[in-house]
Amino acid sequence: MKLLIIAGFLGSGKTTLLLRIVKQLSAGPQKIAIIENEIGEIGVDGEYLNLEGLQVQELFGGCICCTLSVGLLETLEDLDRLYQPDLVILEATGVARPGDIIENVRKYQSRIQEIQVITLVDACRYEMLLEVMEPLVTGQIGAADIVAVNKIDKVAPExxxxxxxxxxxxxxxxxxxxxxxxxxxxxxxILDDLR
Ligand SMILES: Nc1nc2c(ncn2[C@@H]2O[C@H](COP(=O)(O)OP(=O)(O)OP(=O)(O)O)[C@@H](O)[C@H]2O)c(=O)[nH]1
Ligand SMILES: [Mg+2]
Structure with a gap:
């Protein structure tokens, strides 16, 4: 089982990217499961993805890099037992530190052979977020294998x-x-880099 973590600050475009690439990633024999972690209210993403025939698990009420870290491990175990996906895509919360998630999964989840992290950066708010949330933003970028600077339709080339x-x-x-x-x-x- 491979794990793909989609990280990035609140509203950076994680769900939008996931919805755009999940079809291509699941083309072919690869079996995909999705884990959505949200801190607060229940999202509608899970329902949508379920309709598309994808296996979706939702984890609410905390962040999987801290309070819900055990919940994540249990969810991975359940998915492995009941569904045996080749790839698990995890959309983290905007405040999650992917480095912590990796550490936990590596320590306690032997069924995951490979972990990839893609971190989304919101081009419109990058400078501001770097200023006010430096440790979080640099941590999310630092733990990434791929960084996708998103919303380039909204910023000047320079x-x-x-x-x-x-x-x-x-x-x-x-x-x-x-x-x-x-x-x-x-x-x-992005799809080429993920394969
Ligand atoms: N202009 C522009 N807007 C975008 C782009 N990608 C996403 N958005 C918008 O940004 C907002 C947030 O996108 P989401 O995909 O929900 O972001 P998210 O990271 O999943 O948000 P949370 O899960 O709440 O942290 C939505 O209104 C999207 O339509 C982009 O490439 N350009
Ligand atoms: Mg989202």
């Missing part, structure tokens, strides 16, 4: 260049791609 450079500086080992999840720009690059 501003985007600066963001790309800043992100690359924060995580030199990550693959950094500029996308618009909403406008479906450069999603093929």
């Amino acid at each position: 501003a985007l260049d600066q963001i790309m450079q800043s992100v690359a500086g924060l995580n030199p080992r990550a693959k950094v791609t500029a996308i618009s999840a909403d406008q479906k720009l450069h999603l093929n690059t």
Whole structure:
């Protein structure tokens, strides 16, 4: 079982990207399950994805990198036992630290052979968030294998260049791609990197 963690601050476009790429990822023999973690209210995403024939588990009322870390491990175990997915896609909450999730899963979940982290960065709010939430933002970027700088339809090319450079500086080992999840720009690059 492989695990793909989609991280990134609140509203950065995690669900939009997930909905855009899940069909391509599940084409072929690969069996996919999705875990949605939300801190507060019940989302509608799960219902939508279920309708699309995907196996969706929802974890509410806390963040899986801290209060719900046991809940995540149990959910992974249940999925493995009942459904045996090849790939589990986990949409983390906006405040989750993917590094902590990886640590927990590696320590207690031997059935996961490979973990990939994609972190979304909201190009419109990058500078502001970096200023007011530096540890969280740099942690999310630092733990990523792929960083998708999203909402490029909303920023000027010069501003985007600066963001790309800043992100690359924060995580030199990550693959950094500029996308618009909403406008479906450069999603093929992301899909190639994920395969
Ligand atoms: N302009 C623009 N808006 C986008 C893009 N991608 C997502 N959005 C919008 O950004 C908002 C948040 O998107 P979501 O996909 O819900 O973000 P999220 O990260 O899942 O949000 P939470 O789960 O609440 O943390 C929505 O209104 C989206 O339509 C994009 O590429 N361009
Ligand atoms: Mg979401």
